[in-house]
Every structure is written in structure tokens, then in C-alpha cells.
Amino acid sequence: MKKVSLIILDGFGINEATPEENSITQAENRPNFSKLFAFPGYTRLKASGRDVGIVEGFMGGSEVGHLTIGAGKIVKQNILEINDLLDNDEFEKLPEFTEMVYYLRKSGKSLHIAGLLGTPGVHSYQPHLYGLLKIIPSEINVYLHLFTDGRDSPRTESVNYLQELIDFISDKKNVKISSISGRYFAMDRDNNWERIQKSYDAILGKIEKSDKDPITYLKQSYSDKVFDEFIEPIYFVSGKAFESGDVFLHYNYRSDRATQLTKIIEKDFGSENIYTMTKYYNEFAGKYFIKKQKVENTLGEIISKKGLSQLHIAETEKFAHVTKFFNGGAQIVYPGEKDILVASHKVATYDMDPEMSADEIFAEYEKNAKDFDFTVVNYANGDMVGHTGCLVCTSTSIEKLDEIIGKTIDYCAENNIDLLITADHGNCEVMGTPQDPCTSHTTNEVPFWYIKDGEVVKTKPNGGLSNVAPTILEIMGIAKASDMKESLLLD
Secondary structure, rough: OOEEEEEOOOOOOOOOOOHHHHHHHHHHOHHHHHHHOOOOEEEEEEEOOOOOOOOOOOOOOOOHHHHHHHHHOOOOOOOHHHHHHHHHOOOOOOOHHHHHHHHHHHOOOOEEEEOOOOOOOOOHHHHHHHHHHHHOOOOOEEEEEEEEOOOOOOOOOHHHHHHHHHHHHHOOOOOOEEEEEEHHHHHOOOOOOHHHHHHHHHOOOOOOOOOOOOHHHHHHHHOOOHHHHHHOEEEEOOOOOOOOEEEEOOOOOOOOHHHHHHHHHHHHHHHEEEEEEEEEOOOOEEEEEEOOOOOOHHHHHHHHHHHOOOEEEEEEHHHHHHHHHOOOOOOOOOOOEEEEEEEOOOOOOOHHHHOOOOHHHHHHHHHHHHHHOOOEEEOOHHHHOOOHHHHHHHHHHHHHHHHHHHHHHHHHOOOOOOEEEEEEOOOOOOOOOOOOOOOOOOOOOOOEEEEEEEEEEEOEEEHHHHHHHHHHHHHHOOOOOOOOOOEEEEO
């Protein structure tokens, strides 16, 4: 049985539209990446749209990317499920929704809806908010707590998303905007509670109050060089603060960046009137609309059932991705599985720390991988530093990854481990310019390299993320599940 290591370079795509930006990944001081890209027989994987179970043309993301890699098949994602329910007039028939409406009508209390503005579809989808507002009875007062993006969309795009929303609710006298927060505050996932607290205080009306209209507030922030991700939380006096007895509904469908805010609200107000689009965490006792589909016969499950060992390593920022999402969206540790969490460095943004925890991750890999049959490792640099829009910092982060990849190739050759290198989605390969930085994911394909005994092996020219797990199983000499895609190995 052959041992295999899978390295996932988060946010590391192939850019042919603006090839001058390839210097970020293929410059002379990236000898390992330059050699890998120069090899004519590597595979290009689709990592966006329908190929990862989301809307055609939409950017992929870390959650759907790792889920698809680990599942070995395309799994229909929540965005499509919610679209179908709203489009087919089925959402308002969900028992949780009818119960919520009944309570609000009977009690006369208010509904507070929170979530990320925008249409990139990574964490939320603004048309879902419109769909909810259409089916909420007009006698129920609705107050919106909106999070501006700037990571998965351009850094000043939220003013356009906000204007579209304002136009949509112009004839809905029962709907008002109560607060706005940059996602830096509202959607932290690394236990920076001081950030969450600011957004939470805005929802509770315990923060600076403004009599400006929301559009003016955003435009003034832009004038002050504060862009969407970092918009200071603000409460608008024309709205209403969340209070006991009110209903709180978080409409993000992706869990990782919605968990902390929901936890603090549930802790302070109880779970009875807390609703979320999906179940964000195991111990959540509130109601949620979309039930999790069970993804069976994942790579991790198959390896475990064969009595083999597996190791999952990532830093805090991406730990859920190599564990929960890689294992089919289930918070489960399979028999024979060991998970190693490396702490992410505590910095405000990763342009201040572009190498992140890459050295610490490799140290854990080097110490442990030879003792496991399968190892998966995530390096977050390309995505997390790419999101900052800082070209120099992103270049530094990729230079560090190039060094790590060189060490990993040598380590695997020395320990008779077959090495696979790929990515979950694109990001750092398109950075824009210092004057107009690009901070979002991309729809670009991602590379896939198979390295054996230190040499790159030719694989099929094209595929998708769903082809990775079957490839690993074939190398290990294990039969793939019947519902998995095909291997990328050549006959």
C-alpha cells in the first residue's frame, strides 16, 4: 500500500487572462513552482461553478473546494438548495419558517435579519435576502443588520449592493436598515472576540449612533480610506436595536464565518428565537431552515474503513476545511484519523504576516507524515494574504510556500511517499494593481501535480476537484466508491 500526501494551496489558481501577474507564482525566486508549471503534463482542474456544486459562473471557495476534494464527487451546495426553495415557493412552507411567522404575528415582536451583502455566493447570496423579504408578511417589522464584504467582491462594491437593496425595499415600509458592519468585525472566525463585540454592539444599539443614511455613511468611509471589509460598525437611529423577545435570523448559509456572532447572541438571549439558514455548529439549539445532506463514502471515510491511518494539518484559519469540510461537512474524526491544529498568528490582517504559520505547519508535517498512510495539509497563504490586496505581501507569501514545497518534495522522496499538490480555488494569481487591487477569489482553474520519487508524473490534462480523491485511492490501491468521479492517472 502506497503512502500519499495531499498539499492544498489555498487560493492558488492559474492565470492566463493577465499573464504578467504570473510573476507572483512563477518568478525566478520561485524555482519549485516555476519547475512545476513548466512541466507540460500537469492537470488543470475546474474549481468553480457547477463543478463544485454552486451556481454556474460563480467563484469557488474554501468550503466547497475542500468538500468537493474530499467527497470525490460534485455535491449540490446550499446556495442551489435555497434558490430552488425560494423559486418554487417552497421556502415559506418550511415548518421552521411558518413557526417563526406565527410567533412574530402573535407576539408583535420584531424580526432582525443579519448577513453579508453581495452576490459572489461564497458565504451568502443577496437574492436570498430578497426572497425572504418577499415572503415575510407586511405587518411584521423587519430590521436589517448588514455586513459589507470587500474580500469576495471589490473593496467598494458594497455601496452598489446596498443601493440595490434600498431600491428593493423602497415600497416595503416595514423594512428598515438598523446597522452596518464590515465583515472584518461581524464575520471573524479566529476567536478575535473584540471584533465580534463591535458588530454585536451595533446590533444591540450600544455603539455609535448615526442619523446619516447608510449610503452616505459608506461613501464617507470610502473618503476616509476605510473600505468595505473594515467598515466601522454603526447603528442607525432610524432602525431598531435587537432586544429580548425579538427574532434574530442570520441568512448566511456558510457556517464558518457566521458561527461566532450567532454563538454570542444565543448565549445572551437563548436559542428559542434564533434562526439560521443552515446549522452553524453542532451544539446550536436554535432553528435552521436547510438540513444538511449526508455526504457518504468520502475519502477519509473510505481510508478509515480500510483500517488505515490519516493525518489532517492546517492552521486555525483553515482548520475546519481540512477536517469538517474535507470529511463531507460532518464534524467527525474517523477512526485512525489525527488532526493537528497549528495556531494562526494573531495579527489584524495577514499583509502584516504574509508567511503566516507555514513554517510551523511544515514542522508538524515533517515530524508526523511518514507515520501515516494518508496526509492532507492546507497552506492558507495564497488565499488569506491574497485577500488583503497587497501585491508585495502576497509575493512574499508565495516565496515562502515555494520554499516549503521544495522541502516537501524532498521529504516525500526520502520517505517513499507519493505527493499530490493542488488548490481549492483561485485568488492570489490575480492581484490587480496597487491602485486597483483585486481581493476576491477567481473562477480560474487550479493546478494538479503528481510527484513520485521527486519527479513530476504526467496526468490527464483536464479534470475537476472531484477527481482528486479517486486519484488518491488509485495510488493507494483502494477501490473508489461507485459514485465517485474518475482518477486523473493515465492508463
